[in-house]
Amino acid sequence: MTLRHTLAAGLLTATFILVGCQSVATDEIASSDLPTYKIGVIAPLSGDAGAYGQEGKNILDYRVAELNADPSAAYQIELVYEDGKCDGASAAAAFQKLTEVDGIKHILGGLCSSETLAIAPLVEANQHVIAVTPWSSSPDIEGASERVFSFSYSDEVVGQGIADVLSGYKTIALISEQNDYNEALRRVIVETLAASHPDVQIVADESFAKGTADFRNQLEKLKQSGAEAVFLNPNAGTTAEALLRQLAEMPDWKPQFVSQISYNNPDILAVAPRAAEGMILVDSPGLSDAEFVAYRDGIIAEKDTLNNLGTFFTASALDAVQVYTDLIHQHGNDVEAIRNALATQTFRGWLGELSFGGHSFVQGIEAAKIVVHDGKPKPVTAE
């Protein structure tokens, strides 16, 4: 090959490379022309509930990446995460940082009810911010702020479901963690039983501080009470597992155990399957739609397990992202317009038809009854 040919080939190659870079640059320039909306996310990224927060982050990252990569996308979304640590003080600090330092108007979160309850008065005081939580369920969120919406069911529904299960027994005992979510659930159960089933006697009502890991004396007290049914009300994570492990040390004690989402997790149940055998759980309904299951499997394949959040909260997160980002694109930073839309319109998502009807919670979601068998939670199908 002559020098001239070599030079020509080199020039051609360089030209192709430059054109390729140019078109890439053009694409990048084109995509960066799209409006970018920042959404602040408050969720526990560390601590006992860190596993839940991490799964929530995985779901949001997956969906937002999909939305951003869509060639027909008319906008881009950027998620800015702050660790709420599943406690009010950290969530409030996270909120201040997102809104006052980062200037963000749109909040996704909290994940834990204690986080959402902590930021609700801050949202109410700050007229230019709106918060949508896919996951928080404490009934105290209802009416906490005009600009806080939850795509979850309210624990009022779960609490009434649990009270319904407990009403089948003459004597019951409760053991609850001192935490916004657990205390609200306990309150709903006690009030529902007092109002609708006054013949049910609460023979023991124990509570323990967050971070407690030794429940042996309290469990002995519950056993001594002779209750026919025991409602286990720890927060999810290490506390729930520690409680189950110590229950397993008392195989001779066999009341009917009833619980909530904390035990709707095969990973925790696998620690002591015999102790959990027959436990009745009342939790969000599961989703078995094939298309949704396949989509969820795609998230799991790319990101990791979603065992902690389960199908319902995965769907609620996806629906919240879709509805919220669409409204943000329609109305930008006009939080009043977004608020009106959420309060009055009906949307469609994995959870079906979604409407708030002027409430803080999505309406019409019922709790599901689940029984633990062989270390696995299995929905009870209606007869």
Add this chain to the structure above:
Amino acid sequence: MFLAQIFLNSLVLGTHVLLLAAGLYLVHTVCRVIHPAVGAIAVAGGYGYYLLAQLDLPSWLAVLGGLAIGVGASLASLALLRPFILRQQPLVALLASLAFGTALEAGIAIAFGSEGRFLASSVLPTFDVLGLRLTYVGLATLVAGAVIAGIAAGVLYLLPAGRILRAIAQHRETAEVLGIRQWRVQLVTFAVVGLICAIVGMLKGLQTAITPQAGMLPMVMGFLALIVGGMHDFRGVIVAAYLLVLVPELLIAIDYGSFSIATSWQLVLSFVLALILLLIRPRGLLATATRTT
């Protein structure tokens, strides 16, 4: 049977408090400082065991590793506190110890996360003791408490080493004039305290779960036991450690008919009991009156 079971469970809890109180006592005896970092050192020992167990090493090696980390953390705290000990600045030493403990907890949280860890890989097996239930870890805790407290008391009151410690506690300058090398005594004491704390951390982590902040409450209870028991009387510390745990737990367990005391009152009851005991026996539970010049 119910109260007996509560008593047995509470003995295990009381032993954790006793062992940390023993650590506080030894440091105070030799150095005249309060060393709240013992709680964090215990947690470090527990996480040391956890780390090595996660690497699939044999249990005995994980235990040795936990002990080594406890001793290392304790000796590191001595290095930090020594200037203040030499200058007889107990308040500054207390602050330094708090700072060390906080930094150690923060480091553990960064390395391992702040969620709880279970040192036991599965549900703890239990055995029957006269109709009462006890885990094997609980039994190990009671035995460790008895052995360590027995050895400590024996050394303190029967052996020359104990006389050296008590001499330093009574009059440091005279002890130095008599040729007692305090630096060596401090080194050995902190190493022993590190061992004791690591044992507590591992036993507590095996019995329940361990978090970076798990040492705080037992340390506070241990400090209370030290004050109530008498800062110069180890026998009083042993009695105080068990009293401050057993009495509240039994009061909470008793059925008063329509009235009951919730478990969340346990710490409040411990402090109220401590105040009452201090009012009755201000010099310590088993202390005898001494003439003051």
